[in-house]
Amino acid sequence: MLLSSCASKPVVVSCSQLPAALTSHLDKTVFAGDTYGDVTKYAVILKRERDMCLNRIDKIREWQTEKLSK
Numbered sequence: 218m219l220l221s222s223c224a225s226k227p228v229v230v231s232c233s234q235l236p237a238a239l240t241s242h243l244d245k246t247v248f249a250g251d252t253y254g255d256v257t258k259y260a261v262i263l264k265r266e267r268d269m270c271l272n273r274i275d276k277i278r279e280w281q282t283e284k285l286s287k
Contacts, residue, residue, distance in 0.1 A: 239273050
């Protein structure tokens with residue numbers, strides 16, 4: 218038995234590609250310290266890297282909003 222009511226045409230949605238700068242690889246900083254001072258410096262580096270990632274996510278969201286509003 219065929220279900221003719223389910224035979225509607227599939228909807229094709231094309232998405233434009235994200236800018237490469239927003240999806241490029243980020244290197245992970247390896248911890249190579251032994252002291253509390255090294256841990257403190259590493260924490261500052263991790264915070265900076267996290268901020269870079271959050272900035273990229275914000276830019277991707279802005280790009281997505283811009284593309285959807287067109």
